[in-house]
Amino acid sequence: MFRNNDIIYVPQGQPLVFFDVHRWRRFEFAVEKFGLRVRSAAFEQIAGRLRAALEVSRHGREFAQAHPNAPAQTDAMIHDLSLITGALHGEMPASLRHFLLSDGGSWWIKLTDKAAESFHEDDYERTMNPVAGERVPYFTFGSVEIERFDNLEIALSEDEDGELPFAVDVPASGGLSRHVADPLAPLPIIREFCGVHGASAFGSTVNVTTLAEASPTHQFCTPLGRIGEHLFATLYIHYAVNIEAPVMSRIPDQSIEHYMNLLGKSGFEVKHGGNNHRILARGGDVVHLYVGLDGKESEGVEVMPASILVACAAGEFDPMQRAELLEAIKET
Secondary structure (H helix, E strand, C coil): CCCCCCEECCCCCCCEEEEECCCCEEEEECHHHCEEEEEHHHHHHHHHHHHHHHHHHCCCHHHHHHCCCHHHHHHHHHHHHHCCEECCCCCCCHHHHHHHHCCCCEEEEEEECCCCCCCCHHHCCCECCCCCCCEEEEEECEEEEEHHHCCEEEEECCCCCCCCCEEEEEECCCCEEEEECCCCCCCHHHCCCCCCCCEECCCEEECECCCCCECCEEEEEEEEEEECCCEEEEEEEEEECCCCCCCEEECCHHHHHHHHHHHHHCCCEEEEEECCEEEEEECCEEEEEECCCEEEHHHCEEECCCEEEEEEECCECCHHHHHHHHHHHHHC
């Protein structure tokens, strides 16, 4: 499902940024400041499964020859996991629950003995330590996957008491933010395809498909860091958006100049431009034009189709108003 798709590398010192083009919002996640804890009951489950897998593997001559250090490595992984194990108290604060659940967001965790997906070990630069200062826990599910034990996967969901196995600790101040995106700034897809099923080397992702459409669902993952010396933690995020009306539309590549002329005659002025985009504004209306953007070859789209996007209409970011302006421009 992931591997080379929807993977986000976040440069050191920067937040992970998600752009929701439908509601024109910008989410920032200070992932390098996130912490991670494992519930004690989940730790016992993981440790038990690892020891059982080791015991089974010991009877296989090929495994023993290929992994002579497996017993020591298993003990080391269990030790590393114990560093973040403890009681997970309390409930997710109402403010965080509203922030995430009102937008259809959900997170989950994967712990691995190798870099996950197509990330590299160097992408997990940070050794995860407890979060300093006040922290807000996001309780969630996840899995542990151990490649050396024939890709052993230990799925962890809520237990019979409804307790979830992981807590992602988010700094209470500056850990998460959500605000209106700048309508006069181009989307980050002008420098790389970081839309749905894309990838980013700059920490950004956008819920736009290779066919220049806003997507109702978007998921992506990013490294959180290393746990001890033998485990890697990866955070996965999924967002769902109710698409009320189209705010973005494909147009023929050859009609870009026609749209530029039309918008100019309608009182729009160019506020920002580059080789593959123009941003025009008229009062409280802001329109983006994109052409020749990188697509994704594995998706069958090497170059995205030209498109028009209404970022703002009459000073508002409501999708319905923006869709009305888009339709009026296309009809003209």
